[in-house]
Amino acid sequence: MSQPVHALFLVSAPDQPGLVARLASFFYAGGLNIIDASNHTDIHAEGGARFFMRLVVDLAGLSTPAASKALRGSATRGALETAFGELSASISADWSVRYTDVVQRVAILVTKDPACLYDLVLRQRAGELNCEIPLIISNHPTLEPVAESFRIPFVCLPVTPETKQDQERRLLELAAQHHVDLVVLARYMQILTAGFLEAAPPVINIHHGFLPAFQGAKPYHQAHARGVKLIGATAHYATQDLDQGPIIEQDVARVTHALGPEELTRVGRDVERVVLSRAVRAHLERRVIVAGRRTIVL
Missing domain, CATH: 3.40.50.170 (Formyl transferase, N-terminal domain)
Incomplete structure (x- = not known):
């Protein structure tokens, strides 16, 4: 039996209200399940408080109609990254992603x-x-x-x-x-x-x-x-x-x-x-x- 494939997202952004909700809502809208999440806000960061988050997302949902609709008809990893990049730009975030099937x-x-x-x-x-x-x-x-x-x-x-x-x-x-x-x-x-x-x-x-x-x-x-x-x-x-x-x-x-x-x-x-x-x-x-x-x- 094959192992489930997960996407591991790391996010760093200036702290602001609603960050956890916006990130979670992005995956919810695409029918993608977050199976693990952890976050921290560094209130002592130089230049102002900064938010950090790690998200583990089950990619099984990429095959669903919800994902295709949310990602403009292209339910692929590339489309997921493009859409997440747009969200990240709107919150001035730095981000990266790796996949568990890429050793x-x-x-x-x-x-x-x-x-x-x-x-x-x-x-x-x-x-x-x-x-x-x-x-x-x-x-x-x-x-x-x-x-x-x-x-x-x-x-x-x-x-x-x-x-x-x-x-x-x-x-x-x-x-x-x-x-x-x-x-x-x-x-x-x-x-x-x-x-x-x-x-x-x-x-x-x-x-x-x-x-x-x-x-x-x-x-x-x-x-x-x-x-x-x-x-x-x-x-x-x-x-x-x-x-x-x-x-x-x-x-x-x-x-x-x-x-x-x-x-x-x-x-x-x-x-x-x-x-x-x-x-x-x-x-x-x-x-x-x-x-x-x-x-x-x-």
């Missing part, structure tokens, strides 16, 4: 640490992350056996300061060739340039700790030297401002003075795996709206 394709970038890579692939294979992983890319060959064990194509692109521009150009070519919708930096220990990030699909990164604490090499040794009581991780969208992108997910684990750097590293890896997978899942499920330097996760 997103995720490229994973790694260096030498396999923890987050294993976690993402296992969750994808278990059905927790609804996506395809068409390739794994690394600047070192270390994790090629991991990719081979899951029968995922592996591409090694070494990088030096002199070859960085060509390496990133090749990364973009591979992303386009494999129709990649999302890039995940699963402990990829390279700084991406602004030019790459402007041309690439969305990029999610994982950072050890609450940004911007303990930047640089050996973060857990730094944490041990400072006697920290919490180990944290932050998943965020990568931007040209290093480790300053909009935060999607964070979490912590309590630790004590009894743990050495190696134990802290182990605890940290556990937190990183969970935080990164949550962020990737939120993105794939279309729960994240970027609002300036922050996110609204619905």
Whole structure:
């Protein structure tokens, strides 16, 4: 039995009376059932209060006469998007839509640490992350056996300061060739340039700790030297401002003075795996709206 197909709409608009009613009425008029909806109004938004909404719409109703009538005789996804775009323009809204029968394709970038890579692939294979992983890319060959064990194509692109521009150009070519919708930096220990990030699909990164604490090499040794009581991780969208992108997910684990750097590293890896997978899942499920330097996760 085939799975029902849903449209996932994300909407952001200046707050105003009647927004929920107008959006709901649009789908009601076309005989389309809203099976899930969540919204939030940020009263502290710069420039005035702003409204955010996520709508999950059952597309089975597109085959009904009501939909055809409401969409001017063309009950298609294209016609639905055109009509919704007109409504959105009337309320000065930004919006986007994806469909659940179009599976997103995720490229994973790694260096030498396999923890987050294993976690993402296992969750994808278990059905927790609804996506395809068409390739794994690394600047070192270390994790090629991991990719081979899951029968995922592996591409090694070494990088030096002199070859960085060509390496990133090749990364973009591979992303386009494999129709990649999302890039995940699963402990990829390279700084991406602004030019790459402007041309690439969305990029999610994982950072050890609450940004911007303990930047640089050996973060857990730094944490041990400072006697920290919490180990944290932050998943965020990568931007040209290093480790300053909009935060999607964070979490912590309590630790004590009894743990050495190696134990802290182990605890940290556990937190990183969970935080990164949550962020990737939120993105794939279309729960994240970027609002300036922050996110609204619905």
